[in-house]
Amino acid sequence: MLTLHQTGLTTTPAIAPLDGTLRPGELLAIVGPNGAGKSTLLSLLSGFRPAEQGELHLDGKPLREWPIAELANRRALVAQQELPGFDWQTIELVSLGSNPAKSLVAELLDDLDLTHLAKRSVLSLSGGERQRVMIARGACQLLSRCSPTARDGGLLLLDEPTSALDIGQQQRLMRQLRAWAAQHRIAIVCVLHDLNLANTYADQVWLLHQGKRIDHGLPHQVLNPTAIAQVYAVELQHIEGTPHGKPLLALSP
Numbered sequence: 001m002l003t004l005h006q007t008g009l010t011t012t013p014a015i016a017p018l019d020g021t022l023r024p025g026e027l028l029a030i031v032g033p034n035g036a037g038k039s040t041l042l043s044l045l046s047g048f049r050p051a052e053q054g055e056l057h058l059d060g061k062p063l064r065e066w067p068i069a070e071l072a073n074r075r076a077l078v079a080q081q082e083l084p085g086f087d088w089q090t091i092e093l094v095s096l097g098s099n100p101a102k103s104l105v106a107e108l109l110d111d112l113d114l115t116h117l118a119k120r121s122v123l124s125l126s127g128g129e130r131q132r133v134m135i136a137r138g139a140c141q142l143l144s145r146c147s148p149t150a151r152d153g154g155l156l157l158l159d160e161p162t163s164a165l166d167i168g169q170q171q172r173l174m175r176q177l178r179a180w181a182a183q184h185r186i187a188i189v190c191v192l193h194d195l196n197l198a199n200t201y202a203d204q205v206w207l208l209h210q211g212k213r214i215d216h217g218l219p220h221q222v223l224n225p226t227a228i229a230q231v232y233a234v235e236l237q238h239i240e241g242t243p244h245g246k247p248l249l250a251l252s253p
């Protein structure tokens with residue numbers, strides 16, 4: 001469980017203090033325009049930028065008090081457009097640093113439609129394939145390093161995980177994230193530009209603007225067309241009557 005008590009950053013790029021809770025099994029989407037502070041907030045939640053205001057707890061303990069090795073068992077960050085530093089094979093890169101069971105790696109490759117690329121050099125992969133490899137690696141870090149009980153409470157942070165994926169892979173990934181969250185009780189935070197993905201798959205949404213969280217709550221409440229049109233300076237159409245009951249936001253021509 002991740003808990004924020006007036007947590008913030010005062011030095012540039014700053015994040016205004018915010019409260020919040022993310023429980024095991026939940027998926028939080030962070031949305032907002034370019035430059036709103038989403039990646040900065042993700043580095044705060046991951047501990048790469050220590051909180052300069054308030055408190056940030058992971059599983060009941062301040063994040064900064066977790067020993068590095070234990071923290072690596074409990075939280076993984078997949079940054080935007082991460083590049084592999086070396087010419088690994090896919091299967092090697094997914095396993096790197098976490099010494100996972102072969103069965104777990106096989107499962108993760110299958111989960112992200114990477115099995116056929118297991119022996120390929122990651123430098124030869126397309127952008128979307130490579131993005132799925134980096135996500136599999138982040139999941140492997142969390143799921144391999146501890147017993148199933150210690151997994152409870154793990155935190156997976158993903159910066160724009162769908163940015164290079166086609167719509168089929170976007171759906172597969174978002175469904176897979178929900179499945180990992182439910183099955184392994186991990187909490188997942190995704191920075192998303194696609195508001196319809198946030199609306200469809202997230203349990204809660206935080207809307208950022210100019211380094212401040214200006215709204216948070218259930219997706220359909222936060223992603224209302226009036227607020228979104230204003231914050232993003234965009235003209236929108238709101239499409240009701242979808243089969244899953246969640247309205248879609250579309251750009252006006």
Ligand SMILES: Nc1ncnc2c1ncn2[C@@H]1O[C@H](COP(=O)(O)OP(=O)(O)OP(=O)(O)O)[C@@H](O)[C@H]1O
Nearest residue numbers: 012013014032033034035036037038039040041208
């Ligand atoms: N080291 C830095 N020094 C000064 N300003 C910075 C620094 N790093 C980021 N910024 C600025 O802080 C703001 C927030 O950046 P951040 O990367 O968190 O935005 P974002 O919401 O993730 O944007 P995007 O959607 O474009 O990825 C931006 O205006 C950015 O230019």
